[in-house]
Amino acid sequence: MEWKDALLDIIKDSGSRVRFGEPLAKHTYFGIGGEATAYIEVSTVSQLAALARFHRQWEVPVAIIGRGSNLLVSDTGFNGIGIRLVGELAKLQVDGNVVSVGAGLSLPRLSKTMSRQGLSGVEFALGIPGSVGGALIMNAGAWGSSFGDVVTDVTVMTDTGELVPLTHAEAEFEYRRSGLDAYFCVTGATLRLEPGDADTITARMQAFYKQKVETQPFAEENAGCMFKNPPGDSAGRLIDVSGLKGHRIGGAEVSTVHGNFILNIDNATAADVLDLVAYIQQQVREKTGISLQTEVKRLGFDD
Ligand SMILES: Cc1cc2nc3c(=O)[nH]c(=O)nc-3n(C[C@H](O)[C@H](O)[C@H](O)COP(=O)(O)OP(=O)(O)OC[C@H]3O[C@@H](n4cnc5c(N)ncnc54)[C@H](O)[C@@H]3O)c2cc1C
Incomplete structure (x- = not known):
């Protein structure tokens, strides 16, 4: 049996739903990312437990996706199952x-x-x-x-x-x-x-x-603060003093309202965002000596 058939067996006759080839851009605040092989809204603890065992048995990668408000999904998507918790799990x-x-x-x-x-x-x-x-x-x-x-x-x-x-x-x-x-x-x-x-x-x-x-910016798509605040300082301040507010790569731009937010202003790709992240890190390190660490989680990348 193919793993997709086995998956359908687990969630049939329930309030849970599965979709194959689901664009994850729809499920992230960044509005960025390719498809997940499968996307499931799971509504009971017993089905979630069955999915855990399924994941072990079939060795299919699984990621829990909350509201996707701290998540950057790769442009090639996620070769696995995205799970959202609903019903009795909410x-x-x-x-x-x-x-x-x-x-x-x-x-x-x-x-x-x-x-x-x-x-x-x-x-x-x-x-x-x-x-x-x-x-x-x-x-x-x-x-x-x-x-x-x-x-x-x-x-x-x-x-x-x-x-x-x-x-x-x-x-x-x-x-x-x-x-x-x-x-x-x-x-x-x-x-x-x-x-x-x-x-x-x-x-x-x-x-x-x-x-x-x-x-903070609320109108444009973003994933909240991109970087963690280093001890005793603020990532937004460091990005600001490094002159990076408004800096743009592709469709991604450093917010002019708050430097620690990267905005998807024009169909940004995950690659645009990561290029901008790397540029910010390099510039901030050069100008202030501080290495910024990302707060936003990544899904579907090799690293
Ligand atoms: C406009 C905006 C403002 C924000 N402001 C703030 C702020 O003030 N303070 C702040 O801390 N954050 C802020 N954030 C970031 C974000 O909202 C938080 O980090 C939030 O807690 C992420 O929750 P989520 O459900 O969206 O997680 P996701 O983005 O869906 O997931 C984040 C990580 O958690 C994992 N995960 C999610 N749920 C589960 C689960 N049930 N079991 C196991 N793993 C799970 C995911 O796999 C992923 O690794 C902001 C984001 C936006 C878009």
Whole structure:
């Protein structure tokens, strides 16, 4: 049996969907990237477990794709299966100030729902257009807060389909990274939030969002900050003082609003973006002596 037939067998008779030859540009905020051999929206834990075992048995590469807001997909696409978590894998349950979240849930939706319920701790996340899973993997954050700060434990799935609970310490949260990418998939987390006044929390969330919209580009396609901030400095500042704002290669341009954002302004290719990344790194190193490391993840490249 071909692996594609075996895949269809796994997801038949369910709320999950599979598409073959799916353009990943449709599933990334950059709007860039070729096709995935298959793209699945998986809606149950048991099917995700079956996909984990399938991945092992057939040795087909698999990538979990959250909202694609921190992802650059290669122009030749991904020779494997892209998986998005929906349905029971995107659920939200609130019990007092303890919140269980599925990895497929949208971060802005979590932020809005929590503020309405008078729970504080994720106000910073309204302007971060990722999923809970992506925020856990990246330890996404803004305004001095990071997602890991409110996480008490995380559930991951191994490539045998087993669910494993991890403590906060075992998740190894650091600045814009975690140890969670060692597993097949992150399926969810438990958060402990601070009870407070819903109006005050909502006002704080909206103030953060307003400040973000005023200082970062929101109209053009991009993947958020391209580079991690080096210790004690800001990548945006270094790019700015290196005179790179507005620099363009092909259809990719350094934002004139915030230097750490690369924009897809005119049908940019992944190659345009990577050429621009390399140029920025070389110029910043030459002018400031600092080596910038990328924050955006890559999919479908050889390295
Ligand atoms: C306009 C804009 C503003 C942004 N602002 C911020 C900001 O203020 N702060 C910030 O930290 N980030 C910011 N980002 C970047 C991005 O939103 C975050 O990194 C976010 O957490 C990524 O989530 P995602 O679901 O989109 O992940 P993706 O981009 O889909 O994936 C990122 C990585 O996580 C992996 N992954 C995703 N879900 C899972 C899962 N369930 N299990 C295993 N692996 C998984 C993917 O395989 C990939 O390696 C911004 C992006 C944009 C476009």
